[in-house]
Amino acid sequence: MTTDLAGNLRTWRDRLTPAEPGRRRAPGLRRDEIAARADVSVGYLTRLEQGHAAHPSSLVCGALARALELNLEETELLYRLAGHAPPSAERFSRELTPAAQRLLDRFDDLPVMVYDPAWEVVATNARGEWLIGPTYGNIARRHFLGPGTYIQHTPDQQHAMSASIVSDLHHSLTRFPADERLHAIVDELRRESPRFAELWEERPAAVHSSATKLVEHPVAGSFTLECDVLRVEGSDLRIVVYSAAPGTPDAEAISRFGAAEAVLSR
Known part of the structure; x- marks a missing residue:
């Protein structure tokens, strides 16, 4: 489960497009950019992506979901991989999207x-x-x-x-x-x-x-x-x-x- 969380975090980060792409050696956003968006330390994000940290809090999961621009299904997956019930598990929305x-x-x-x-x-x-x-x-x-x-x-x-x-x-x-x-x-x-x-x-x-x-x-x-x-x-x-x-x-x-x-x- 830890490996799944780490792999998904890396995949979600790699697919994001930088506001100013410039000349980058790797696709997506850098760890420090996601860490700043989520208000977590780069070191902690590194441990999560390398599988050395297993259970980020639900607050951190929410911050990472916003920072990584996850959709509803991906957000639910993130929470479950981290060992939490997803936030949508309370009430559903009837809003016509x-x-x-x-x-x-x-x-x-x-x-x-x-x-x-x-x-x-x-x-x-x-x-x-x-x-x-x-x-x-x-x-x-x-x-x-x-x-x-x-x-x-x-x-x-x-x-x-x-x-x-x-x-x-x-x-x-x-x-x-x-x-x-x-x-x-x-x-x-x-x-x-x-x-x-x-x-x-x-x-x-x-x-x-x-x-x-x-x-x-x-x-x-x-x-x-x-x-x-x-x-x-x-x-x-x-x-x-x-x-x-x-x-x-x-x-x-x-x-x-x-x-x-x-x-x-x-």
């Missing part, structure tokens, strides 16, 4: 939905609103308690979706043990849904990933879409993109009815 907004804008020809670790819908684009409705709320609540959606499930798909929601909420509570919104939705579903309560005790190992969805839409009728779940780097949000093979009646349903609904909603 610029990366998530770019994806919403980029997929303007497809239905897109953004949701958080509590399965609360954070945002949709115009076609996404046409597909799932303007007041979608919490996906987990609607799945277990209703009301239903336009998306239909076979018995196998229903079970797989239920298991993936429960598994994901277990995982989210492990990552964010102090988040009140997570505790609220889990407590509500355990209280109101016998099926959720049963699965919660079973702790299923399942992943919410790509799937084929049958849609029964009141305007567009029946059609089938591929549902892909994307993770937003540096964010706790997930993005669901619904699509169909080009030139198919399913793709035509998205294009024709989704465009008309988007115009009417303006």
Whole structure:
């Protein structure tokens, strides 16, 4: 573990670009530059990078993360390698990041939905609103308690979706043990849904990933879409993109009815 910490610190330092590159014998920033940024001694940083110091404090980890310009995943890794719980392990952020907004804008020809670790819908684009409705709320609540959606499930798909929601909420509570919104939705579903309560005790190992969805839409009728779940780097949000093979009646349903609904909603 000490070797992993040392190697990562060196790699992260080497990838940084100096403000004034000049003529340097090695890539990245020098140790003294990172030490100054993090307000630690050069000697201590040297011991960390050489594996002679194993457990920097959480305060030092935070300073090094900022000095090395680490993203969220790298910051979490740094804390874990140093033997600490990462700082993000308390509460999650529902803020729509610029990366998530770019994806919403980029997929303007497809239905897109953004949701958080509590399965609360954070945002949709115009076609996404046409597909799932303007007041979608919490996906987990609607799945277990209703009301239903336009998306239909076979018995196998229903079970797989239920298991993936429960598994994901277990995982989210492990990552964010102090988040009140997570505790609220889990407590509500355990209280109101016998099926959720049963699965919660079973702790299923399942992943919410790509799937084929049958849609029964009141305007567009029946059609089938591929549902892909994307993770937003540096964010706790997930993005669901619904699509169909080009030139198919399913793709035509998205294009024709989704465009008309988007115009009417303006």
